Amino acid sequence: MSEPANFEQLGVRHICGISGGKDSSALAVYLKDRVPEMEYFFCDTGAELPETYEFLTRLEVILAKPIARLNADRGFDHWFEIFRGALPSPQMRWCTKNMKIKPLEKWIGDDPAVSYVAIRSDESNRKGYVSTKANIESRFPFVEEGVDHDGVMRILEDAGIGLPAYYEWRTRSGCYFCFYQRKAEWIGLADRHPELFERAVAIEQKVLQDAGVGGDADFSDQAMKGRQYTWSGGETLVQLRARRDEILERHEAAMARTARTRPNLPLVEALAGVLDDDDGTEPCTVCAL
Known part of the structure; x- marks a missing residue:
């Protein structure tokens, strides 16, 4: 330096x-x-x-x-x-x-x-x-x-x-319900702060109710484009939580691959790389520096 x-x-x-x-x-x-x-x-x-x-x-x-x-x-x-x-x-x-x-x-x-x-x-x-x-x-x-x-x-x-x-489980600062959050991070929130996860669910369900959108809607449908009905793309938090085991299994497998290929990589960098594979979203740089 x-x-x-x-x-x-x-x-x-x-x-x-x-x-x-x-x-x-x-x-x-x-x-x-x-x-x-x-x-x-x-x-x-x-x-x-x-x-x-x-x-x-x-x-x-x-x-x-x-x-x-x-x-x-x-x-x-x-x-x-x-x-x-x-x-x-x-x-x-x-x-x-x-x-x-x-x-x-x-x-x-x-x-x-x-x-x-x-x-x-x-x-x-x-x-x-x-x-x-x-x-x-x-x-x-x-x-x-x-x-x-x-x-x-x-x-x-x-x-x-x-x-x-x-x-230890999340790579970015910001709101607990940040829409830039990855799938595995949402599961981390549900596990570590279930009360905050439930608050995020309540906000999302209110938006869905007000919009008249059913909880089992296909959010990839063309009619849905241009509106944000869910915190995480393509599914509600209730649907995401139901896939908990699947999401964690994929996450842990990706972490294991990273550990084999880059054994000395710090945890925070390993998490970032693995979660990028999962969702591929970039954080808001105003919030997440």
Whole structure:
């Protein structure tokens, strides 16, 4: 890793968003002494995993300053009432717009600000949140300084904080019902947080009922296209849970293949590769860094 660049600029706010994921958490630690005036923030949807909130508390100790919670009074339930006709989806990410981007831009206001984004050097083709507001400049310290996945892991280990506990079964931060979630991750949620899984089921069933769609509908039918009736593509959560053994069997077989071909691969990377085979979806980079 090269010597750190001089990120300090006078007369502007310096902000670093934390999603609860490994990359943004590592960036917060990385910038702690480099930018002492840094303001840390977390856009709270009110639907985060318990492991995320616990990790943020531990991270505040490492950073020796609070992480501002944005959006605490207008979480998912508020916006779901407004967008009652459909669940958020990759085609209509009202959750990201209203619970992440708008609260952040309101918090910054018209102040000149530098926003530090946790894109790593080994994924510089990815896109994180880049504001279109003229007063917000985006910087990518890990790209500028050549910090890759291994570098992120070292930062977290050296700080003594490690990874959030959800990385044992899930590869991304974000809402417990995130529509980018993979099949095996939904099963992980059902096993580890059954009450949250049931809440996601209730939301989904309400949408189906309001739309007059039967629970055994074929969601691949042309008539269904353009609307998001289910959290996971092609089936309801009830149907997905009924396939629990099948999904876990495929997942465990894929993990075993990965262990044979890449025996030294860390668990979090092995999970990501296996789950990509299962669903092939990319996460929301605003939420999941």
